[in-house]
Amino acid sequence: MRFTVPKGWKELTQEQLRYVLRLLWLYNDRTDGMDRAKMAAFVHFCGFEVVRRTDQGWLCRQRKSGDAFLLDPELLPSLLESVEWIADTEQMNVRIEQVGGYKAVDFELQELPFGKYLEAENNFQSYLQSKQENSLSELARILYLVPYGSDGPTFGEEELLGAFLWFNAAKQLLGRMFPNFLKPASGEQEPVTQESLIEATRAQIRLLTKGDVTKQKYILEETDTWTAMAELDALAKEAEEIKRKYGK
Template identity: 35%
Template sequence: MEAFFNLSLPPGWQSLSDRQLLYFFTQLSRDLPMEEILTLCLFKWGDITVLCHLHNGNYLVRQRHKPKHEAQLTFRQIHSATASLDFLRHFPTSPVCITRIGKAEAIDKDFTEVPFSTFISCDNYYQGFLHTKNESLLKDLATLLYPDVKRVRLTKPYLYGSFYWFASLKWYFSGMFPHFLKIIPSDSENLLGYTPPIGEVLRTAMNAQIRALTGGDITKEDAVLNMDTWRALTELDAKAKEVEDIKRQTK
């Protein structure tokens, strides 16, 4: 297949354009099996048109920019070709986002120079969605990630894109700040591991983070909330490491 068509497919998440990301999230929002999504992406990004399904079970196809070149592909060949897109089966391990929704531009994708208050609010909506599966929380998340997006209708593909963006950011931060942010195993039945009401847990976690940075001095709270996210997480990670070191020493 590659020899005939000379396919050029994106090698990973970071190589996807806005259009490609939107196409993937559109298929994802249709609740299709991942195998079907990968096949659709293969045909779309490989510029392949399926002409018909033949009696022998093969597919007659051609590339749109080579209308006179046709070929038969077996299901096995198509399945083999989709292996190059297997990265789509997993969340990105570094931030990936659609850079613009309508005229609304995204904030910096790795939250450089983004206020810590924005990160806290995003995390609350993200964790809340994980716990409740309430998509209105994804709309709230998207309006923070795309500050001027209120003028645009937020369809499911954009909501899923926002979710994937923040999920990839949290994964990335877990590597940068491993003492403070830890990834919960994906096979956990409850991704959050929470038993109290989610609102109560999130308020407690947020207050604990702010208190750790202010040292209990409420006059410093505004300064902490306006602090750069990276700076705040660096301080919280250092404090978490100190606690771990003390616990290790007392053992």
């Protein structure tokens, strides 16, 4: 038997992406969840089903042709290596493109207004702390540009997880693009609270407006995320150079 499987996130069709996200959601709480997800994804990509275990190996059947074959259990580790990329969600570079008629913003968040990015970040951090699904729903509404006041779509489990993983992967990308401002946390950190999130948001706005409140609307609504990040990154670099030079 010869099978072909996607070599990474970028090669997934939208149907395959939804299936993988559903698997990751279903097996999230199991200690062996990732191995189960990888095995189920491999079987799905290859288009066969496992019938039963025999003394000679796993009896399997192709879904389309109905052809049966035996799968040697000793081959499983090497077969699963072909879908190892599923475990590396931070390298995810695709997202569900549309939910309930609402199209997703660009994956890298370059076109997302900076104010929306700040809202998304706050909901992302809130979910990490509380695990409340409403924070994920708000994150998804922002990423799919669902207008305030509208009912919008009802996000499914794989769509909520997809929004979370997408935003996390985008944050990793932003960290590489703007390393002076988005530095990895070091040492023991204070716990994230609603108050600390609000203060961090206000601090970023103050830096970009230079204290001029008349510019706030422009920064939040008309400035895209990457433009704002580039300015914050430059300011952070300047601050580090001043600190090295003067020790303050």
